Amino acid sequence: PYDGPRLAEIARKRAEFLSPSLFHFYDRPLNIVDGKMQYLFDEDGRRYLDAFGGIATVCCGHCHPDVIEAIVNQAKKIQHSTVLYLNHAIADFAEALASKMPGDLKVVFFTNSGTEANELALMIARLYTGSHDIISLRNGYHGNAAATMGATAQCNWKFNIVQTGVHHALNPDPYRGAFGSDGPKYAKDIQETIEYGTTGRVAGFISEAIQGVGGIVELAPGYLPAAYKMVRDAGGLCIADEVQAGVARTGSHFWGFEGQGVIPDIVTMAKGIGNGMPIGAVVTTPEIAQVLTRRSYFNTFGGNPVSTAAGHAVLKVLEKEKLQENAFVVGSYLKEQLNMLKEKHNIIGDVRGRGLLLGVELVTDHQKKTPAKAEITQVMNHMKDMGVLVGKGGFYGNVFRVTPPLCFTKEDSDFFIEVMDIALSKL
Template sequence: MQRALKRAFSGRSSLRKHRCFSASLLKNNDDILLPKMPPFDYSPPPYNGPSAAEIFQKRREYLSSSMLHSYEKHLNLVDGKMQYLFDEDGRRYLDAFGGIATVSCGHCHPDVVEAIVNQTKRLQHSPVLFLHHAITDFAEALASKLPGDLKVCFFTNSGTEANELAMMIARLYSGNHDIISLRNGYHGNAPGTMGTTALSGWKFNVVQSGVHHALNPDQYRGVFGSDGEKYAKDLQGLIEYGTTGKVAGFIAEAIQGVGGIIELAPGYLPAVYNSIRKAGGLCIADEVQSGFARTGSHFWGFEAHGVAPDIVTMAKGIGNGIPIGAVVTTPEIAQVLTQRSYFNTFGGNPVCTAGGLAVLRVIEREKLQENAFVVGSYLKERLTSLKEKYDIIGDVRGRGLMLGVELVTDRQEKTPAKVETIHFMDQMKENGVLIGKGGFFGNVIRITPPLCFTKEDAGISLLLALNFSSKEA
């Protein structure tokens, strides 16, 4: 590696720009200077369980081979505390992926753990057939974070289930069937949500009817660049030519997570919401990944676009890792479910809702939205400066602690750097930082850490990124 670094800083390093990141942190004797993790007042207890190899062997035998796993060398995570994770050998990793934008407060946050444990000791399960204060306390607190008359909550077990329910409500309320979603969007893997998902790698050959996919207002790869109103005209044409002229609803993420941290073009959502409502439909904001203060500038992703949805769906950050989701809408719209019996055995479980309330309180008390804005803005600015130096970075985007870095082998052609992205993830892991990837081509680095992520953590991530791929430099 040292020979590669010397090459990087000899003739080839004199180029104004580099195809990929090179190691730029050297001591005088040319030894690599890797940043150290900051001090942390926690050491996990010794792990005496099965090894990564043993677990992977059982996984191959007893779990579906369709289940994805990250990294060439399998990682067995056994402990977590705040923004850190620990493997079977006690090695500490900086978690810059947050369990796929799920861990909001931090791994095993003491307040959230205490709320879950205390409720579990008293009553582990009670369906909504009976009264319990945990569900109503959480629903009241959740409603206080939403605008207007969005205050009736339905609790689910996941984001997929929340989006399924939201689409059913839209169809019942409007009396129409057609749903419009965006290309490149992801909304779940059940039959209904799979229909609205528009990423071929996540779709099976099953019946997915009544869904139309509009052009994605992608400011980097989209045909209209950042002109949101032109994309909105495409959707209006879709209503006029692809439907009866009446629709049930429109569902979209304010920032597409699985699709590669795509922030919708400005001006798009206000125009589209207007078109959808004129066509008799409801506007659904999928906040499964962008909600709960992750974007920093706002508590919900849709707020950055100046719109008010009719239905909001949420999961992931709502529970800091607890399996819980929710649909929130207005009393008038919620009334449609009284036409029949709607029931969810585990929706509103007291343990999950007690944990969810604790999450909301931690976000507010520890000012995690403000932290996401400050740290995220700093990290995005630094990543953007790297883009000016390294040609492999095609785009830096996102808000707060929901950031994406798209890697390309050719900036003009925007050729996806698929292999390089996988290598980058592995190298970062080997150096102690866990990140994710996404995008249609699998070439977007996804940075969605716990909201307690600090500037020091961000700095370590950036320094390690500079040591990436010295062999190719």
């Protein structure tokens, strides 16, 4: 399946020297060597429209010149010292990030990844409340270390962990859930989980506003306000995992949770905030942040000047290029076009999401919602051959994840739709 000697060589090295658990999406994998804004280029210079954005990670565009400039300038000055010395890059970015937050959320802890951010958030909730139990949503993804793998609620991503004090509540999934779009009805399961699964007191609740890995599932309207109230009444903190839904991607709001009109106690982020540079963050209130003064909390690379310079540049680019607005305008247009494709192709069971965080679920039977697993792979491969890369996910792996860089245009959307239309017609 490998065209050309370089692909074959990479595949051989990967098989011999890299993790056997690595996988790729395509029958004939790609060797991607360059990226520019919403495009990727393979070793032969072939251009692909990137509708996956490094899994919702590249927000400003691949190798955005302003972000690159910030990285290079900072790397030439100082790449690392420790947070024990003072440095502008980290302080300026923390201030800029805090200014994007509602309420009293203004103290920032920097990490290197989403997993680390969520691990820290869960620990803070446990420290602050003195309780241990955490509630997360079924079908959620929060990371791959001990606590976050526990909070992740898909068997696909769980290894042999000891899952103490984690409870997975009913997912308010408008497409597959039992109560349709009735958010408050699903939230009753939070109350029951607290009453029947814990001492009645909990440390916290963590959820995405739109589940990314879970297949772009937007929580039923009204769910978070009801759930947050129940969790807070039981003494818990509410954590918003904004790793995929945050940083302007949903278009309507800068943060995903704002779409449900709530203010969390702790917000975590990663991916988009660095546009590809490894950086994550936890933002909370000054009062809650105090718990980490009880011991020493330290992270060697968290908040290093190069990553924070990149993060700060990302915020400036989002503003300068009005990328949130673009995500809203282009995302709404693309969603409309996808809904028109749904009318044409019976295999599309659902189109959902917001802004440039969209999902297209393929099913072979609308009534039974039978996942079209083989078909989605076929369509993805065809789309790649026609020059469009898209992601997939969901518990059954039958949902297209459309999460391009936020500089995606209407013309890109038209091309995407045309290519998906042809690929679906070939089924």
